[in-house]
Amino acid sequence: MNIHKEGRALLAVLFSILLGLNLGLFFLLNIPSHWTGIIGAISLILFLFFLQFFRNPSRKIEMNDKQILAPADGKIVVIEKTTEDEYFRGKERIQVSIFMSPINVHVNRNPVTGLIKYFKYHEGKYLVAWHPKSSTENERTTLVYQIHKGVEILVRQIAGAAARRIKCYVQENQSVIQGKEFGFIKFGSRVDLFLPLDAVVKVEIGQVTQGGQTIIAELA
Structure with a gap:
């Protein structure tokens, strides 16, 4: 999947924030595993939403001046x-x-x-x-x-x-x-x-x- 240039920096920042959040919850707060799973799933869905928004599919253009x-x-x-x-x-x-x-x-x-x-x-x-x-x-x-x-x-x-x-x-x-x-x-x-x-x-x-x-x- 090609990612549009307008989204690359945002996606990198979002990935870092979500990764840091999930690692912090798991290692520092020691919350129950089922909650870390839920939060991890929500984080993944959120990241995939932004990822699909900035997709830039290749298109074969058939040009016609009419x-x-x-x-x-x-x-x-x-x-x-x-x-x-x-x-x-x-x-x-x-x-x-x-x-x-x-x-x-x-x-x-x-x-x-x-x-x-x-x-x-x-x-x-x-x-x-x-x-x-x-x-x-x-x-x-x-x-x-x-x-x-x-x-x-x-x-x-x-x-x-x-x-x-x-x-x-x-x-x-x-x-x-x-x-x-x-x-x-x-x-x-x-x-x-x-x-x-x-x-x-x-x-x-x-x-x-x-x-x-x-x-x-x-x-x-």
């Missing part, structure tokens, strides 16, 4: 026409939102190959990720990909009630490749896509996605 791939693992919670004010200045777009639970892989991947035309980080609140206002009021990062002249899609990383750290590894005027990692969100969150109106959506509400694998939409 397809928009899922930027995240999770579940489709929104598909609707709406207006986007930050970059598209109130123009109507198709919004597709993916909710990422704590058990999902939290690596974010470029949905297309193109140029990062716009990048902005926003401080904000920590409403639950499925709250309607989380897209505009929560801590978030907005990226706009220019695929070719006149065709742009917007991707927004959104922090949730538990996800309080968004990492983004790209910047404006950087060329990126479809399926490659562009960021990471810790502990439950959401990713929104704003697509051209003539894009053909290929997913449905409740569908489970895999980052870099699931086809979200096809461009006209």
Whole structure:
């Protein structure tokens, strides 16, 4: 199992703390063996939870310049026409939102190959990720990909009630490749896509996605 770089230091510290706690209870306090077994089991479960959260599985990406791939693992919670004010200045777009639970892989991947035309980080609140206002009021990062002249899609990383750290590894005027990692969100969150109106959506509400694998939409 590959472990994401965002989790390596945390996992090392957590392992040291849990190991020290269990050794201290066993050798110093001399508590009954059945209690040391219970505490050891709880410690193991806790460590495995964090371990699976920071997993970074290898993905074989089939690149296609007509397809928009899922930027995240999770579940489709929104598909609707709406207006986007930050970059598209109130123009109507198709919004597709993916909710990422704590058990999902939290690596974010470029949905297309193109140029990062716009990048902005926003401080904000920590409403639950499925709250309607989380897209505009929560801590978030907005990226706009220019695929070719006149065709742009917007991707927004959104922090949730538990996800309080968004990492983004790209910047404006950087060329990126479809399926490659562009960021990471810790502990439950959401990713929104704003697509051209003539894009053909290929997913449905409740569908489970895999980052870099699931086809979200096809461009006209």
